[in-house]
Amino acid sequence: MKIALLGYGRMGKEIEKIALQRGHEIVLKVSKDSSYDICKADVAIDFSIPDAAYGNISNCINNNIPVISGTTGWLDHYDAIEKLCLDKEGAFIYASNFSLGVNIFFELNKQLATLMKTVEGYNTSIEEIHHTKKLDAPSGTAITLAEGIIEDSEKTAWKLDGKASENTIPIAAKRIPGVPGTHTISYDSDIDSIEIKHTAHNRQGFALGAVVAAEWLQHRKGVFTMKDVLNIG
Template structure:
């Protein structure tokens, strides 16, 4: 499989290494300031760029008829625009706030737990996420996905970064040196606390999930999620 890497930071380099170990080749890669190779030679594109560059990168791939997998967060105000373009061009697109297989299993556990707690109003949900200091968006896209799942089963109306009001689902975002990504969901009552935690130990889990999604998407048309890829 010939891969275009849209964004060539730490994640892009990790994907390159693991993809080549699996026998794939990188035929194009770009950063904000430079590019190498030809996008049109790619069978598939993988976007881990920046919130500012994601919409242009994804659009360019779709317009070129290249299936694209995107793990960039912080650009979802334009999500409908991208899905409309994908439908118009009969393209292929997967977006995930997190491609780690473990995180996607965690999402399923989180939604199931949220349903269990829906009847027990004495418990209040909250979310804490911890990432490396270079991460630009806060809260993380993964934390937002977790929050949206909880809100579907809760009396809380919206999530809020450092929220304090009773009707808000509080998300706390911390930035620390060399943290790959930790997410903790807590249900607190006066008598106890129940917590669910996912802690990434390396970027390889995210990269391997993105490569798996790219392999799955290559011959398909439409808009998909990691649930489709993993059969969840």
């Protein structure tokens, strides 16, 4: 499989390593301001920056190149990308986190939220910790976790660095050097606490999931998620 890397930072370099190990070829490496010909690729993997993601993804879809994106911070344009993909009969996957373990964690989070919905006296909160170079806060993963709880509970919103309330999930975003990503869901009462936690030890899990998603998407048409890739949920 010939892969275009749209964004060649730390994640792009890690994806390159995994892709080469799995027998694929990197035919394009795009930095922030590069112009490029996407048509030499079989599939594109976008881990760029929010300002570049929409253009990168649109370019792929318009040129009939399947594309996956793990870039966060551009989702105000997600509906437009979804429509473009369906109109052009393209192939697209967005995930806030491509780690296979995190996507299992997403489903575990939703199941726990469903169980806790019937129990009184617990306050829900989320903590996410990332390296100091991460641009957005809260992380896209934390937002996905919050949205998963909202879908299966009485909660209606999340708030960054806010206080727990009856209808709001507070998210604490911490930035510590060298932390790839840690996410903790807590349910606290006066009696006890329940926590589930995912800790990434390095970037390899994110990179592997991105390459697996690209392999899965290559010969498909439509808008998908990692639940489709992993056949879960």
